[in-house]
Amino acid sequence: MAKRKDKRNDLIWTAVKGFQHIVNVLPHSVAVHFGAFVGLCVWALSKRKVDEAEKRCVDVLGVGVTNARKIVKGSYVNLGRSLSEFLRLPKLREKLFNYVTVHGEENLKEAFSKGRGVILLTAHLGNWELAAAYLGLSGYPMNAIGAEQRDEKITDLVELLRASCNVKTIGKGFDLKSALSCLKRGELLGVLLDQDFRDKGIVVPFLGVDASTPYGPLKMADKLGSIIVPLFIIRRPDGLRHDLFFLEPLKPKSGDSFGEALLESTALCNEVISQWILKSPEQWMWLYDRWASTRESG
16 A cells, blocks of 8 residues: 555655756647646546546535536646645745736734734635735745645645745644744734644535634634734636735724634634635635535434
8 A cells, every 4th residue: 555655655655846947948828738738637537536536526516517527627727826836935036026017005003013923824825825926026034834745745745835925834734833933923824724633623615505614713802912914815817817816904892802702703704715715616625625624424
């Protein structure tokens, strides 16, 4: 079993490195379109995973099968484009500003000026790694939660690509001590909240369906006085350019802290994320089963 896993990881690593080489020798627009083509090929060859994703889409959004197929197909295409852009980050760097238009940065600047750290609340929507890269290249002290992969070589590659744009990865997975430390220094911490937290989370609606949700960011905000600023990056119809939005900081549902109404505050986080996913559902990562643990327990 271990040998089979190692062989599979080696194949994935070879494919990633081959893809990285190709997209880095192509012009940017061609590379992103090539990524879309690869995403489309993966979609066509992943029937079981695609069928599962389409079923989730139908159940959660209440759309028909035809619309669900279009949304999930678009999700795979977006992931292909995003991977291409991510693998090109060391080469792209300053040219990145040509492809990202910022909206509401005054919300971030004001929160950052307080010096108590900023938690950037976001999701696997659009190209989230590009948003972090933009902030790192803009001079903000940007930190991202560790992206621990099955293959350590890919984990190291993710950290290296982020570092090329001044984005620091804290820990191999979620490292609470490092997260608190960067916020104490008044830095930015990106948090992807649209993940199944299984038996460690609070169950509140996500896209209208109960899902186990992390509440750690709310606790950290209370402990340190950090400010939570929702951030979302949306790909434009041309497939190449992006709009990066910083929303107004989240406020506690009641009282002076999020912890005084933790259930309602966690639900608020999911509500904000859900609203943005509904605007561009084809740019969210439907292949991930956000509701796995609550469905199993139900």
